[in-house]
Amino acid sequence: MSEVSKSRPLLPNNLPAWQTLETLGQQHWSLADLFTKDTERAQTFSxxxxxxxxxxxxxxxxxxxxxxxxxxxxxxQLIEKIQALFAGEKVNISEQRAALHTALRLPKSAKLVVDQQEVVAQIHGSLERAEYLVERIRNGIWRGFSGKAITDVVNIGVGGSDLGPLMAATALDEWADSDIRVHFVSNMDGTQLGGLLAQLNPETTLFIVSSKSFGTIDTLSNAKTALAWLLTTKASREAVLHRHFIGISANLEKVTAWGIHPEHQLPLWDWVGGRFSMWSAIGLAVAIRIGMAQFYELLAGAHAMDEHFRTxxxxxxxxxxxxxxxxxxxxxxxxxxxxxxxxxxxxxxxxxxxxxxxxxxxxxxxxxxxxxxxxxxxxxxxxxxxxxxxxxxxxxxxxxxxxxxxxxxxxxxxxxxxxxxxxxxxxxxxxxxxxxxxxxxxxxxxxxxxxxxxxxxxxxxxxxxxxxxxxxxxxxxxxxxxxxxxxxxxxxxxxxxxxxxxxDINPFDQWGVEMGKQVANDVFAELNALHDKAKDSEADGPAVQFDASTQALLRHIKAADAF
CATH class of the missing domain: 3.40.50.10490 (Glucose-6-phosphate isomerase like protein; domain 1)
Known part of the structure; x- marks a missing residue:
């Protein structure tokens, strides 16, 4: 563990500068007065x-x-904490991980060893693999099960696997030099995907399934629906999985078990947080749309800001x-x-x-x-x-x-x-x-x-x-x-x-997200059980004893013949 993560400084609100700022914060602050008193203010504070x-x-x-x-x-100790971030120290202390999103945009010539592994070589190996896939798709070499070239790419993800790529692809669409259309799906209720599938041709649609854990129910439920849609064409399951899916994950064993071909898998690492991941293979849909050369420019711009921040x-x-x-x-x-x-x-x-x-x-x-x-x-x-x-x-x-x-x-x-x-x-x-x-x-x-x-x-x-x-x-x-x-x-x-x-908080974990997922699994199991109980009004209550509000809502769903 690094010295930064082991150190136990004063709580922030006990630091002398904190006390000074608390006093200053109690003053009345008038922007009009500040500009009146300082005619050079616009230059001073820019x-x-x-x-x-x-x-x-x-x-x-x-x-x-x-x-x-x-x-x-x-x-x-901000200087020390910045140094720890860039050096690959375990700044994510609750999960004992580095937070190396900055490494994702390091130039190929850089060197960074973390846990006795040279990570820059791994990162650029993944980027090169992504570039190979991108060029095959953009040049019409990648073909669907019927032999037709890909015309549409659907990124299936949620949170950081959706928001970042969606934002970047939209912001940089003027640099798109391909006719391939890129779409993004995240909602678990199926309406977003269902509406999109109605507009697409299964013979020419490629799905990117992006999930760091490859266990996120939102993403996998959409991927399962996409697979079922492709199988309505009567193409073989093997051909569909081989020709129409790319998997991006830190858990490639699960990607393989799901059925995506190893040649069409791209790795993540546990030191990449989802909301910091669009610089990695998670940005594949962006690269398909704007080209790999422009994607490298995106990385270079981020790296330039990294260097500014660091120095x-x-x-x-x-x-x-x-x-x-x-x-x-x-x-x-x-x-x-x-x-x-x-x-x-x-x-x-x-x-x-x-x-x-x-x-x-x-x-x-x-x-x-x-x-x-x-x-x-x-x-x-x-x-x-x-x-x-x-x-x-x-x-x-x-x-x-x-x-x-x-x-x-x-x-x-x-x-x-x-x-x-x-x-x-x-x-x-x-x-x-x-x-x-x-x-x-x-x-x-x-x-x-x-x-x-x-x-x-x-x-x-x-x-x-x-x-x-x-x-x-x-x-x-x-x-x-x-x-x-x-x-x-x-x-x-x-x-x-x-x-x-x-x-003095850890910005790289998100335990507050996990509890809701766990409870949702219990409720989901009960909703599934309602399928079997719908015909039996005398059926037993929920296997899990929920709070009174949740039980009342479940009873209403059953009474409304939702199942």
Whole structure:
């Protein structure tokens, strides 16, 4: 076990810098006053790296707060914890594992030995195997059971095996240079898959079954349905499994037992967390859509952000600043809601991805030593494309009673090669204008409009007051490319690690997910048993004694003849 994981420093809230920040957090913070007092504030509280301009001047902090946050990072041993992460130490202490998503984007020439194994060679071996499959599929060499080339690829996964690839494939679709269509299925209820299968040709459809454990019921139930659909063609089971399935897992024995051919299996490792895994073979569907060369650009962009995070001074380090600001807002200003607002339709799935990345990672209430926490950790996170959000929940942001911190994300340049270029450029500028305007109004309220008066002129004006003082960070990408997108996602991954390091929690396990799965298995067994009991109204009660509410719901399902 590493020295980092064995060390038992003071609880975070006993650190001197923490005490300083608690005092500072009790002050009244006015964004309007901060900008009035410091005419250079926008320059002082902004920086840039890897094609991302980072403006945090609209956060409720000043130089004293920033210095205290940076001191808290030092007292929390953030430098040592970053080194431990990149070195492959067992930073996931509850499962005694490394968290080596950063290794997934190391160049082939790099070297990293973990548990006496050279992992970079393994990673690039998997990437090369993926590239072989990708080229066969994209070039029409891979054929279905009837000899026809593949036209559609369906990624079956859930959580990190779905959200990351779905987000990336959507964001980078402009780089698609293949006619092969890529689809994503995750819902276990079957409606999502059922609707998709109605549109597909079984002779030309390939399924990627992505599951780290290859035991996730959501994924395997969809895979089973896909197999049954293919078998309706009367093709042999062996031909269907050989020609129409790829398996990606850390448990390849289970993949083989399920029936997927060993030639069509790609490995994961136990040191890759699901929500950090899209850089691995889990991103196969993305590579099929945009090509392996662009997928390598995605990895290179993430690696560039890794190097920035690992080496840059904390005062200008984007992940460190983003993470420390998150801690300041959640823990010291008690702002327990956070929204991500991309003003670019290509980033429509980014908020959904970040809800898992942040809340599953940092939604913890015990320290790494297992001690109960008495301070706020992860805020509730949600988000939406900015233009949609403006007509949905911005009302709460502007005039509600909740304080909410915000991330605005936009691209300065839009990739426009279209006969409608002028019109699309106009729309892009309109979106940018709304992005900047909304952060301005959230920060300054009615004072964002020069003509606004402090006095209430009429009763109606009482309903038109914007209080402002909602903190936000604005991130502007020079343009959205595979490399800049990779850097953006890596930025948020490292933000999560920074926050976890300050809070002294483990962001790499998710035990809170497991209990629900276990209980669901008991309920599922009872629902299956209802098939046999449906004709017998005098049948015994459930084999497992559930709570009164669950038993009543089961009785209602039976009475409604659902079975």
């Amino acid at each position: 920086t840039a790296a890897e094609g991302i301009y980072f403006d945090y001047s609209k956060q409720c902090l000043d130089a004293e707060v920033k210095d205290a946050l940076l001191e808290l990072a030092q007292q929390s 840059a001074d904390f005062g200008a380090n984007l992940p460190v600043l983003l993470g420390l600001i998150g801690v300041w807002n959640s823990t010291f200003l008690h702002i327990n809601a956070h929204t991500v607002l991309p003003y670019d339709g290509r980033l429509c799935y980014l908020p959904s991805y970040l809800t898992q990345l942040e809340m599953e990672s940092n939604g913890k209430s015990v320290t790494r030593a297992g001690e109960i926490i008495h301070y706020a950790t992860s805020p509730v996170l949600w988000g939406e494309i900015g233009s949609n959000a403006q007509h949905a929940f911005y009302q709460l942001l502007h005039q509600g009673t909740q304080r909410v911190s915000c991330d605005f994300i936009a691209c300065v340049q839009h990739y426009l090669e279209d006969e409608h270029g002028d019109e699309l450029r106009y729309q892009h500028d309109l979106s940018l204008a709304n992005c900047l305007a909304q952060s301005r109004v959230l920060a300054f309220g009615n004072h964002a409009v020069a003509a606004a008066e402090d006095a209430v002129v009429c009763d109606l004006d009482k309903f038109k007051r914007y209080r402002g003082n909602q903190p936000s960070t604005t991130m502007l990408l020079d343009e959205l490319t595979p490399a800049s997108f990779g850097a953006l996602i890596a930025l948020y991954e490292h933000k999560v690690y920074v926050m976890a390091s300050i809070w």
